[in-house]
Amino acid sequence: MKNMSLSSRLLWASALTFVVFFSAAILVFYRSQNRLTEQEMDRLLKSESLTISSLVNTNFYGDMDFEFSDQFLPLYESSQISSFFIFYSKDGQILRKSSNAPYALCDPHKAFRFEQFEEGNFRILSYVFDVQPEEGHVLPPNSTIPRLCLVVGNDEGPYRELVRKTILSNMPYLIGIFTAALFFLQLIIRTLTADLSNLSQTLANSNFSSTRSFPKLPLSKTIEVGTIVEKLNLVHRQATQVYEEALLFMARAAHQLKTPVAAIQATYDVLVRKERSRDELLEGLGDIQVGIRQMSQLTLKLISSTRIKFESKPELVPIDLKRFFEDQKKLFQYRAALKNISWIVENSSPSIILADEYLITEIFGNLIENALLYTPAHSSLRISWLREIGTMTIYLSDEGPGFPPEIVEHLFEPFHRGDERHVGGSGLGLSIVKNAIDMLEASIELIKSGKDGSTLRIKFNSPE
């Protein structure tokens, strides 16, 4: 059962249901035969001919003597074992019975029942009724109307036989109907599950070694399967996009790593081709060191980029921006001093922000590094913030050449840059910033970019 197809399961379920209904129908039919018989008896007793309790006369002692109408009695008298009757008085005395009657108790609470005697199986009906005087007869004074119990039995054989014969005679039709129903049921199920089967077949025959090998999914005639196909195609498109972005990232990362490797190798190859003086060797080794530094910087950025992507939920802690930027200033003071860049922090608002320490360090570390690369010597780097209800907005301005208009749209994509290679950037800084910003559900916007510098606005949702 475990590996059965959906259509087979539906077919089996339908067949089982059909069998249950079929059996139930036979049972109902059989039982209805019984009920009919019961009704027939009831009708017989209530009919005029069964006003059998005709009062004939009263004897001297006032006892009632009564007889039964001729129309009823012969019916049971004449029959042999197949039917019988017993009249009981109120106190349980047998008043009269047919000659073949077995000993059957009057039990009006169990009016209709089956009982087995030596003579055979009987369907028994107990019926309690009041004796009514026949028309023209008068009850003696002080006499009470007696209450009698009539037990009537019928051989159940003929009824069972009737049911059996009915069922057997109709069996070919029933089997025919059953088979036809199953056939049409199968057709319906197959039609209903055709889409699903096509889909499962297509998916089963597919090789998912890459997003490119994702199969062309079949068109669907049913809304449900159509929705599944649509969703699968959507998931495929999204997976393809993510996969291709990852491939592109890897290709670009590999490309970026090749450049310093090529530089190191070319420098080494040229250096060892000839006998070199000490100064030449030192110069060559210096170049190799520069190449190694470029490679290690790029590697560290790649690690940061990957770490942020896989970082679990940010851990929000209160951070004092004043202190944070003082620490950043210490970290970057050497680079700032090389270009004689002044570091201006303007803070008039409260400076506490709720943020993840690692992410916020990545954000401003990369932004400040970028600004220091581009800002010309003897200029300034300006940082300020503004606390408003529920938000903290930080502004970072430099006096660099601004971002070329053609790259503004791709500013935060990895490895998109202007002439960064001349100043030594990795091409990953701003994409790391964007990923960290997204993790914190913050926003970043370039609000000014021109020849006299650029300003970035970073807005955090942060309660006071």
Next chain:
Amino acid sequence: MRILIIEDQNLIGKALQKGLIEEGYAVDWVDNLVDGLHMSSEIEYDTMVLDIMLPDGSGLDVLKSLRSLSHQTPVIILSAKDTIADKALAFNLGTDDYLTKPFVFEELLLRIGALIRRKYQVYGHIIQIGSLHLDLTARIAKSGDEVLKLTAKEFAVLELFLLKRSKILSRQKIAEHIYSEAAQQESNVIDVFINRLRRKLESSGLDPMIETVRGEGYVIR
């Protein structure tokens, strides 16, 4: 032989220039597309080493520009782009060779040598005139079995004479092939240079072979 390197990565450009100069080539190195387009249209180079990803555009634009002007300068692409599609694009635009980064400098030298020989329709790496043998790959000149002690530049000039055999080379032409743009010399330096080369050849027992063509330049016939 004069080579133009268009390479924006400072360390690579510097190493290539140094290595090629030491091999006797005159090397110009620029690090952007605009300068590359300018230099390649102004000077006839024997080979160009071209990077694709430049800060101000694609190095392939230099290639397109050269070929659209019907310049036959051999070009070797030196790029980190390594897919078949990248290479197909470059070859379809008219590059003669393609080397991916990182590369071995020796291999680049061999490829540049092959491109230059093809340019001058020299098949094989040995040129011989009488008892003078020039091994273009090993960059050695021999008189019989004796290895001539030539500097890289002297070898380059001798190589130029033999590749352009029977053609008169002006002083300017010779200067262009041994001095880069940054080191252009006065024209009388070439006369001194040729005289020194002549002496070295003749002291090795070779017949005088560099002729002076008055008012025009020098030739080996």
